[in-house]
Amino acid sequence: MEKTQIQELIRTAMEQLTYSYAPYSHFQVGAALLAKNGTIYKGCNIENAAYTPSNCAERTAFFKAVSEGVKDFAGICVVGGMNGILTDLTPPCGVCRQVMMEFCDPETFEIVLATDTEHYQVFCLKELLPMGFGPGNLTE
Numbered sequence: 001m002e003k004t005q006i007q008e009l010i011r012t013a014m015e016q017l018t019y020s021y022a023p024y025s026h027f028q029v030g031a032a033l034l035a036k037n038g039t040i041y042k043g044c045n046i047e048n049a050a051y052t053p054s055n056c057a058e059r060t061a062f063f064k065a066v067s068e069g070v071k072d073f074a075g076i077c078v079v080g081g082m083n084g085i086l087t088d089l090t091p092p093c094g095v096c097r098q099v100m101m102e103f104c105d106p107e108t109f110e111i112v113l114a115t116d117t118e119h120y121q122v123f124c125l126k127e128l129l130p131m132g133f134g135p136g137n138l139t140e
């Protein structure tokens, strides 16, 4: 992704912090998922009093896209922090990496972790999920 595209994703992910529902952890996360068709799907984390039904920001964005028939993705930006204050990068949890593995090319799908529009790092999925198990492993 080009820098201007990355910065747009970072801004969009940061806007999602407003909608984060995190009354238990107080750790707010925002995500912006760029589809190859140019659409950006937005997500926030959504917690639950029973804890386990909680959903990460990344999966919120993926499930919104897939539920609308979009399954080709270029990259995602994730931002997060306690009470929405972005002091450190927020790497995707293992479950979210596995969801990415279902729909994204590990070599080319880009994951942007940011604290602001000038401070970010870009990884490909394979770097964050080496030797991942995906749809290709189930072909005969």
Ligand code: THU
Pocket: 022, 025, 027, 028, 029, 044, 045, 046, 047, 054, 055, 056, 057, 058, 090, 091, 092, 093, 096
């Ligand atoms: N969380 C995310 O939304 N994405 C991640 O990749 C890491 C964790 C959320 C889940 C939970 O609501 C809160 O952050 C604390 O774990």
